[in-house]
Amino acid sequence: MAAIPPSMAPSTANWHWKNKTVTPWARSWFERELATISVKGEGDEVVTVSQVVEFDGDVELGQRKSKLITIYDCKVVLNWAGTASDGTAVEGKLTVPEVSHEITLDGLSEYAYEWTLTTARSPAVDTLFALAKARLPTALETKFAEFPAAIVETHGKDLTVSADPSRQGSPAPAAASNSGAPKASAPKPAPKKPAAAVNTATVTVDATFMAAADDLFDLLTNEQRIPAWTRAPAKSAAKPDTEYSLFGGGVQGKYISLVPAKEVVQSWALQSPQWPSGHVATLTTTLEQGSDSTKVTWKLDGVPLGMEEETQRNIQGYYVHGLKSIGLGTEL
Structure with a gap:
């Protein structure tokens, strides 16, 4: 290398x-x-x-x-x-x-x-x-x-080059105090540019799990249970207008609305160089309880054009396969 x-x-x-x-x-x-x-x-x-x-x-x-x-x-x-x-x-x-x-x-x-x-x-x-x-x-x-x-x-x-300065060098000397000198005003931050318009599409993935809808809802939103299927740290308080983080920060957003055992609506942003800066999609997860299984549908509105196939594979791999890996079983 x-x-x-x-x-x-x-x-x-x-x-x-x-x-x-x-x-x-x-x-x-x-x-x-x-x-x-x-x-x-x-x-x-x-x-x-x-x-x-x-x-x-x-x-x-x-x-x-x-x-x-x-x-x-x-x-x-x-x-x-x-x-x-x-x-x-x-x-x-x-x-x-x-x-x-x-x-x-x-x-x-x-x-x-x-x-x-x-x-x-x-x-x-x-x-x-x-x-x-x-x-x-x-x-x-x-x-x-x-x-x-x-x-x-x-x-x-x-493989990753850190942006943090080395902690092994000598610390920089403290600046000398000069109370008589006029204080310089702090520079004003540059105004943030609005996110550029992005042409988008909708991606939908569904799977049937051998589990009850209320248990699946808890697995998808409970901070203590999410890592069981994502295999990564999570942050989640299942209330509207609260932030969440999945897959160790790879996916972030806010909960918009939640109906226990029925539906979760949340903003959804992929933390990757390939996801346009500032762009946020909306993920609607619906759960349909059957007699012995539950159908889960993930509908992601706002996927940047050209990323539909990759995003669909990721939802299939990370969400569907993640839940399957803990023994729920699926019928696709």
Whole structure:
């Protein structure tokens, strides 16, 4: 990666493309994190991930236009184990052919799972095998959703040039006091220019979740529960005219109106160099309770022309897949 000239401003330095290969670190991350997974059945049955036995692929963190971008496509093979109700030790292998940015964040396709049972079959063994296939994928996808944030948190500082002055130098001497000198008036701030008019479009995404409307409403607005599916800090007080922040500040705005278990209307601004300065859209989220599921529709009015496809992918990946990653299940 080319060095940044010392005279280049941080805002300019962060505009250029840089990347860092972090595949060895990623392998260690998967080996450590997946081995913590354990799921339980209705009785005493427990299935755990015992070991990651194979990890193939490439993992990079890129930076362009002040935006950090995770780039990865990996194959993960793991051993799982458990004890059946009759005391039989059960073992098997699970292959996940693709763990990628496109699946985890963009939601362009579903995860695939290839299962192998290495223990001789019996009714009790088959019951445990069914438990593994039913519950391990949700636990794994929750971990997969944490991976991009872990890349950025661990390696992002290596790619971003800080605009803050160094704290390692000597402090500047205090200005000498001169009470007799006339005080200079503070310069007046330059008037803010009104935001330029932006041609916009409307983007709509909907999904059906196996959850009650009131629970989904709480997941979308409760500051304590939002990080469970965004995997990032959040700020939210679900009242009209209060500010909120999602995805660690990546999306910000104000709540306009809220109808519990029915609708959320909020201003919505993407904190990215690609979003026009000062431009704000309106996101209307509606929830339609069915007999055993809830349909959620995200309607974003005010998307700048040319960004419709990217915005739709992001809503699909961050909102829909985020909620799916905590075990709600979807029917698209």
